[in-house]
Amino acid sequence: MNGYSSAGELTPRMVDVIRAAGHGASVKTTAVELGVSRATVRTVRAAAFARLGVSTMPAAIAEAYRRGAL
Numbered sequence: 001m002n003g004y005s006s007a008g009e010l011t012p013r014m015v016d017v018i019r020a021a022g023h024g025a026s027v028k029t030t031a032v033e034l035g036v037s038r039a040t041v042r043t044v045r046a047a048a049f050a051r052l053g054v055s056t057m058p059a060a061i062a063e064a065y066r067r068g069a070l
Contacts, residue, residue: 010069014048017041019070022061 010018013034020030027045031038049055052063064070 010048010051010064010067011044013044014051015064015069017044018048018057018060018064021045021057022070 016034017030020033025033027038027041031041034041045057045060048064049060052060052067054060054063061070
């Protein structure tokens with residue numbers, strides 16, 4: 001169990017990645033800011049897309065706002 005009540009909930013790292021993208025940060029910039037690799041940012045982003053049921057970052061940002069995650 002990961003501590004989240006629903007498979008649709010975002011982890012704090014997913015929120016960080018989506019928030020950074022919403023502020024215009026690139027994958028590279030996000031990786032540097034979070035102290036992780038670019039591959040990790042891409043993996044977290046893909047997992048967030050799956051949880052949110054979206055396929056683009058603009059849709060992920062909008063859905064995260066709709067759900068109150070951002």
